[in-house]
Amino acid sequence: MGKTADRLGERRPLAAVADDEVGEALELLWGGAAVNTWNARRAAVLSWLAWCRERGHDAPSVPGWTKRMTVPDSQTPVRSRLAIDRLIAHREVGLREKTLYRMLYESAARAEEILGINIEDLDLAGRRCPVKAKGAARARRRGQGRADFMLETVYWDAGTARLLPRLLKGRSRGPVFVTHRHPGPCKVLSPRDVCPDSGLARLSYGQARALLDAHTALQGPGTGWDLHELRHSALTHLGEAGASLLLLMAKSRHRKPENLRRYFKPSDQALAEITSLLAPGDSRR
Known part of the structure; x- marks a missing residue:
């Protein structure tokens, strides 16, 4: 919020700020940032302005043209x-x-x-x-x-x-999991991060x-x-292997299905196997 306020003019009354000015500030500050960064900053400004309106202040809104962006699929490779x-x-x-x-x-x-x-x-x-x-x-x-x-x-x-x-x-x-060498004399570590028997660090x-x-x-x-x-x-x-969405969320400990979906990249073999289910009956024998 501090950067947005600086961009709009910290001492300006909220009632004097137009919706489009809020959108332009967001674009200038984070228009070129990563999708997750853009969404997080936009959500923070949106939430704060809504909080102001709930308390009776005449506050602008985040304009409709500054939309939340869809998070792209993860580019992390899947190893066999x-x-x-x-x-x-x-x-x-x-x-x-x-x-x-x-x-x-x-x-x-x-x-x-x-x-x-x-x-x-x-x-x-x-x-x-x-x-x-x-x-x-x-x-x-x-x-x-x-x-x-x-x-x-x-x-x-x-x-x-x-x-x-x-x-x-x-x-x-x-x-x-500890290192194979003792930490240097100038390195300060928490007692939890050092093996009490060997003196080796985490x-x-x-x-x-x-x-x-x-x-x-x-x-x-x-x-x-x-x-x-x-x-x-x-x-x-x-x-x-057919694990259900609920089991996958329990295993990964994701709280939102859309966050887990980005992790799932079926292999070519898996796609070929599921496609074979669509073959004529005699072809599957």
Whole structure:
């Protein structure tokens, strides 16, 4: 709102601002921004002006020609199950990375969530654990502290279950995924981000991303896979296998179907298989 007010004239009365001026300010400030940024800024201005009108102020409206834009489909590549299995089985991929990649795929969780897990969080028998997920409760009881995250449960399967005990090697506390070197003396870390037994620090997102790129880049640094592709691929594979929308939303922990839809990119093989259902009866035998 601050940038919009500066553009319109901070000391001008709301009643003196025309609808088109609001639209022009939005276009000048965020007309060239990403779709999600445009939609978020437009929604913020729209909400604030509606709030002003509800309280009796003579406020302008966001003009109809500044429309909400449709969010484009994700451009994240979908990796085949075979490619993911080959990556994890590769002899040059270490046990730590094998476990991370398998856990990201089987849980369909965000990389930041999995990297943030501590050993004491794990329910190894139940193959699940709580993670700090994006978002926070909009309402909280009086006296409660504000949290910028909420705890949600992620689940994994046999592949991760086989690898985790080997990775932990009897450790019972501290980060699941740690670096192979001790942090420098000038680096300040939270006690939760350091293994109390070995002194090794939590593996960061940037370090994990660089490792995956090194394992998959075929055309030089920066051309390999991204960590998010494992989550994206998992959700696509579940969709191709016939998982219902409700189950997919529960697995991905999306709250809006349209946000999940952008993750689903059926493969050519899946499209060919479903097309075969339209063939004449004798052709399907």
